[in-house]
Amino acid sequence: MRSAPYSRHFPHFSQDLLKSELQMDGIAYSFLGKELGGRPSGSQYFCEGVADYESMAKAPEFHEGLKRVMDGSVKYRIALMCSERDPLDCHRCLLVGRALSEQGVVVKHILPDGNAIDQEGIEQRLLKSNDQQEMDLGNGNRTKLADAYRARARRVAYAEQPQSAQRRTAAS
Numbered sequence: 001m002r003s004a005p006y007s008r009h010f011p012h013f014s015q016d017l018l019k020s021e022l023q024m025d026g027i028a029y030s031f032l033g034k035e036l037g038g039r040p041s042g043s044q045y046f047c048e049g050v051a052d053y054e055s056m057a058k059a060p061e062f063h064e065g066l067k068r069v070m071d072g073s074v075k076y077r078i079a080l081m082c083s084e085r086d087p088l089d090c091h092r093c094l095l096v097g098r099a100l101s102e103q104g105v106v107v108k109h110i111l112p113d114g115n116a117i118d119q120e121g122i123e124q125r126l127l128k129s130n131d132q133q134e135m136d137l138g139n140g141n142r143t144k145l146a147d148a149y150r151a152r153a154r155r156v157a158y159a160e161q162p163q164s165a166q167r168r169t170a171a172s
Helices: 015-024 060-075 091-102 119-129 143-156 163-171
Strands: 108-110 116-118
Touching (some): 060 091, 108 119, 116 119, 119 143
Antiparallel strands (some): 108 116
């Protein structure tokens, strides 16, 4: 699900090597970074230079990616990978997990300690991290949750570099 599945720091998670390693273990790899990645390519998916998950969730490509995941889950066990340790720091949870959960898909996030937490548990953590009270999410009180998702995404989403920083990087 990474928009750019390459890493200088963790080359074993780069697309080509990961795909090859998984194939040796009989595991299929499908790249969905264009559809479900956290770094959008169009300016319409940014708000003040930060990736806007709410806009991205409305994109036709995003819905195509979700459909591929949901269709694939009928026949296969699906694991969606990204590079962040904590689900609350990643678009995998804040964008994709949220959208899949809203479609009735059971989403579980593997935590750094090896335990798993479902999307509802993540949402309770999200509310606490946003100084909100835990609430019964089934009571229709989704405004606080939507606000918490928006605030967290604003803090952790991909941010474009300002033009001056891009010029300094290119000159280095």
